[in-house]
Amino acid sequence: MGAAASVVVPAAVMGVVRLVRWLTKPGSIGSNPVIDAIQQHNPDHEAALKAAQDAVDRANADREAEVQAANRAKADADAAVQAAKEAAEKAQADHDAAMAQARENAEREKAAQENATRLATEAAARARAEHEAIVKAAEKAEAEHLAALVAAEEEARKARAEQEEAIKRAEEENRRAKLAERQAVKNLMDGVRPEVWPTPEELRKTKAQREYREGIFHFAVAGVSGSGKSSLINSFRGIRNNDRAAAATGVIETTKSIARYPDPNRNHPFVWYDIPGAGTLSIPDWQYFNEQGLYIFDCIIVLFDNRFTATDIAIIRNCARFKIPSYIVRSKSNQHIRNIAIDMGYDEDEDDESARRVIFQAARDRYIKETRQSVERNLEEAKLPAQRVYIVAKDPLCSVIQLKVPRDMIDEVKLVEDLLSEGHARRSTNK
Numbered sequence: 001m002g003a004a005a006s007v008v009v010p011a012a013v014m015g016v017v018r019l020v021r022w023l024t025k026p027g028s029i030g031s032n033p034v035i036d037a038i039q040q041h042n043p044d045h046e047a048a049l050k051a052a053q054d055a056v057d058r059a060n061a062d063r064e065a066e067v068q069a070a071n072r073a074k075a076d077a078d079a080a081v082q083a084a085k086e087a088a089e090k091a092q093a094d095h096d097a098a099m100a101q102a103r104e105n106a107e108r109e110k111a112a113q114e115n116a117t118r119l120a121t122e123a124a125a126r127a128r129a130e131h132e133a134i135v136k137a138a139e140k141a142e143a144e145h146l147a148a149l150v151a152a153e154e155e156a157r158k159a160r161a162e163q164e165e166a167i168k169r170a171e172e173e174n175r176r177a178k179l180a181e182r183q184a185v186k187n188l189m190d191g192v193r194p195e196v197w198p199t200p201e202e203l204r205k206t207k208a209q210r211e212y213r214e215g216i217f218h219f220a221v222a223g224v225s226g227s228g229k230s231s232l233i234n235s236f237r238g239i240r241n242n243d244r245a246a247a248a249t250g251v252i253e254t255t256k257s258i259a260r261y262p263d264p265n266r267n268h269p270f271v272w273y274d275i276p277g278a279g280t281l282s283i284p285d286w287q288y289f290n291e292q293g294l295y296i297f298d299c300i301i302v303l304f305d306n307r308f309t310a311t312d313i314a315i316i317r318n319c320a321r322f323k324i325p326s327y328i329v330r331s332k333s334n335q336h337i338r339n340i341a342i343d344m345g346y347d348e349d350e351d352d353e354s355a356r357r358v359i360f361q362a363a364r365d366r367y368i369k370e371t372r373q374s375v376e377r378n379l380e381e382a383k384l385p386a387q388r389v390y391i392v393a394k395d396p397l398c399s400v401i402q403l404k405v406p407r408d409m410i411d412e413v414k415l416v417e418d419l420l421s422e423g424h425a426r427r428s429t430n431k
Helices: 011-023 033-041 045-190 200-209 229-236 285-291 310-321 333-343 353-381 394-401 412-427
Strands: 217-222 259-262 270-274 299-304 326-330 389-391
Touching: 217 229, 217 412, 229 270, 229 299, 229 394, 285 310, 299 310, 299 412, 310 326, 310 353, 326 353, 326 412, 333 353, 353 389, 389 412, 394 412
Parallel strands: 217 270, 217 299, 299 326, 326 389
Antiparallel strands: 259 270
8 A cells, every 4th residue: 555655756857866966066067178278279279268268158058058947847746746745645635534533443343243242242141131031921920820729729729618617607596596595594583684785884883883993902792682781881880880080870771772881990991881782672583683783893792681582692693793802791790799699598687697707608619600501502503613601790890990809709800801902912012
């Protein structure tokens, strides 16, 4: 490419250049021998000399013209060389530009080819990945389909099992309902009270009616009418029946509605409730517990006088159902012991005090034994757990509350101790 682009300088031009360089070389031109010879041998020397001089001048003029022509030729040659050089440089620049453009085009083509190859590779990779994803999705869908079929079969099996179980439960519930219906009919015929739990609204209403207060122990004294409930409450409050703040007492039932008696000692967080005796209201025994709202109390004292009745049993059974501590208490013990002693021959006018003490102690022991046996037998017949019976009298119990040592004491101290201890344990926040 370079040889083809170079400029060939003509040979004539190069000869002219060499001739011009020789003619203009300092000291290269000597004297003319012809002229020298003419000067030496021509008689007409002056003329000849002049003629020679003229010839020299003409020769010099010709030479000057030749020099100028050579200079012009040289200038033309230099211009031609410069033009040839510029043409060669331009040709070389064009060649370099063409080569650079060619290289750039080649690099662009290479980059484009590499990019196309990369894009094709990436597209192929994406296509493979998408294909693999589709295959995996299909496999997953198939697995999920199989799992769904298995789950559906399992659910169907469970549904069938649950349906069968539901049918069995329904049949069993139907059987139990029929038995319960027959039992309910029998209970109603036998006078047995059905187990009816109070509703939340009934509970709220009962607490409001009874002035129930949190942080206070609520004790109820219940039992048949005439058993001495009011007198017992007075004793628990440490006051006598004839005191101004005492609950009303009498031979006949004086409590027609539930009476509330706070403890006179403000340091004692106790409230005592005198519950109307069963039989004084127009309700049967089996309604007594719920009708009187006994389910709100912390402890219930079941008080009886002469005999332990079915009403007392019903109260204790419901106490167990509601998990309320119950205490069986027989009241008027001193009076009963005295009556037994009189039946045994006790005579206050008897001079022999020792004989009187023996009879009275025998009557006391008999009373305690018969009372405990009677309560134990009644609880057993009612299929209720054995439970202690507390044998007390109002005056000794009042003395205990007043922190005095009572006379003829039986279970008064134990009753107060157990009653307050269990009531506290039931309501204590530290248990």
